[in-house]
Every structure is written in C-alpha cells, then in structure tokens.
Amino acid sequence: xxxxxxxxxxxxxxxxxxxxxxxxxxxxxxxxxxxxxxxxxxxxxxxxxxxxxxxxxxxxxxxxxxxxxxxxxxxxxxxxxxxxxxxxxxxxxxxxxxxxxxxxxxxxxxxxx
Amino acid sequence: xxxxxxxxxxxxxxxxxxxxxxxxxxxxxxxxxxxxxxxxxxxxxxxxxxxxxxxxxxxxxxxxxxxxxxxxxxxxxxxxxxxxxxxxxxxxxxxxxxxxxxxxxxxxxxxxxx
Numbered sequence: 001x002x003x004x005x006x007x008x009x010x011x012x013x014x015x016x017x018x019x020x021x022x023x024x025x026x027x028x029x030x031x032x033x034x035x036x037x038x039x040x041x042x043x044x045x046x047x048x049x050x051x052x053x054x055x056x057x058x059x060x061x062x063x064x065x066x067x068x069x070x071x072x073x074x075x076x077x078x079x080x081x082x083x084x085x086x087x088x089x090x091x092x093x094x095x096x097x098x099x100x101x102x103x104x105x106x107x108x109x110x111x112x113x
Numbered sequence: 114x115x116x117x118x119x120x121x122x123x124x125x126x127x128x129x130x131x132x133x134x135x136x137x138x139x140x141x142x143x144x145x146x147x148x149x150x151x152x153x154x155x156x157x158x159x160x161x162x163x164x165x166x167x168x169x170x171x172x173x174x175x176x177x178x179x180x181x182x183x184x185x186x187x188x189x190x191x192x193x194x195x196x197x198x199x200x201x202x203x204x205x206x207x208x209x210x211x212x213x214x215x216x217x218x219x220x221x222x223x224x225x226x227x
Binding site: 034036041042043044045046090092095098099100101102103104105106 | 117140146148155156157158161163169172204208212215216217218219220221
C-alpha cells in the first residue's frame with residue numbers, strides 16, 4: 001500500500017537560511033508525489049509535483065523538491081527562508097487509479113526573524 | 114466560480130444530530146474528493162467522485178457517513194448521529210481530470226461536535 005512519512009513534526013529555521021522539510025514514500029510502481037502548504041484557517045495550496053522527468057522539481061514561492069528514487073525521498077527545499085513561509089507542509093503520494101492523495105502527517109515550519 | 118467553495122465554514126452541532134457539509138467544485142472539474150483533517154491524524158481520504166462513475170467510498174469511516182454529487186457538480190457530505198470523534202476539518206478538492214493532478218482544495222468546514 002502507498003504511504004508517506006514526514007519524520008519531523010516541526011522544523012525551525014532562521015530567516016535567510018536554507019530550509020529542508022523531509023518526506024519519504026513507499027509505493028508500488030512509479031510514484032506521483034506532491035507538496036502542499038496550509039496556512040492557518042486556509043485550505044491546502046499546491047506547491048509542486050513530481051510525475052516524471054527531472055529529479056529536481058521547481059514550484060511556487062521559490063520552493064523546490066528533489067526526487068531521489070534510491071532513497072525513496074522527496075524532500076522540500078528552499079535556498080532562503082522567509083518568515084511568511086511559516087505554515088504547515090504536507091507531502092502526498094497518489095494512491096491508486098482514482099487519483100486520491102495519501103498524505104503525510106504534516107510538518108510545521110517555523111521561520112524566525 | 115474561481116475556486117472550490119465549501120459551506121458552512123464552521124459548524125457546531127450537538128452529539129447525535131445530523132449535519133450536511135456542502136462543496137461547490139470549480140466549474141468543469143469532473144473529479145471531486147472529500148478529505149478529513151483531524152488534529153494529530155493528518156489528512157485522510159474519505160470519498161471520490163468522477164463523472165457518472167460509481168464513487169470510491171473506501172475511505173468513509175462508518176456507515177454514518179455518506180456523500181452524493183448531484184448533476185456532476187455540487188457535492189454534499191452527510192454525517193448522521195454525529196459523535197465527538199467526528200470533530201475535524203472537512204476538506205473538498207476538485208480537478209479537471211484525474212490525470213491532470215491539478216487538485217484545488219477548498220478552505221474546509223470546521224465541524225465541532227459538542
């Protein structure tokens with residue numbers, strides 16, 4: 001069965017420093033991977049996805065993610081964090097032909113000035 | 114509309130009462146999903162609708178939960194005889210087609226059962 005793990009409940013980083021939010025997955029077949037962000041009292045906003053192609057995927061708001069098949073990882077990264085990046089981040093994998101998403105538990109990113 | 118609209122945004126109900134949550138997907142989006150976001154539980158899939166096909170109900174947690182989608186557009190999630198463990202944020206998402214993977218989520222309905 002498809003599954004996603006986000007090993008960190010919270011990541012703290014200083015503004016201007018690089019950030020990484022970790023995600024590992026377990027799928028049968030080719031993985032279709034996603035990152036979403038959720039700001040307080042808001043729905044999920046799409047950041048980026050990996051379906052096929054280049055292992056480095058660039059997305060919204062300066063975020064990028066690297067697909068690593070050997071390590072079954074899809075870590076989210078940003079070279080320089082902003083205070084406004086503070087939010088809850090979800091990694092997800094497609095589960096089955098219906099396109100439903102299987103989400104990780106979420107990681108809270110806290111960027112401090 | 115421009116986005117996925119959910120109503121009400123907040124709902125407080127007494128234990129044992131029935132509730133209906135509504136989702137208006139983006140016009141032209143054929144696929145619609147319901148998810149539940151519980152504190153400490155992350156996001157869990159509930160149900161999926163695609164056009165006129167039979168819905169995938171595999172994520173519904175009990176027979177107190179049901180959903181329908183009328184005319185391939187608006188969807189209603191109904192919870193009967195609500196329990197306190199049903200308290201969560203219920204999110205709806207739609208996409209133009211499954212292969213597109215361009216899911217758009219609504220802002221959710223926060224359900225509190227007291």
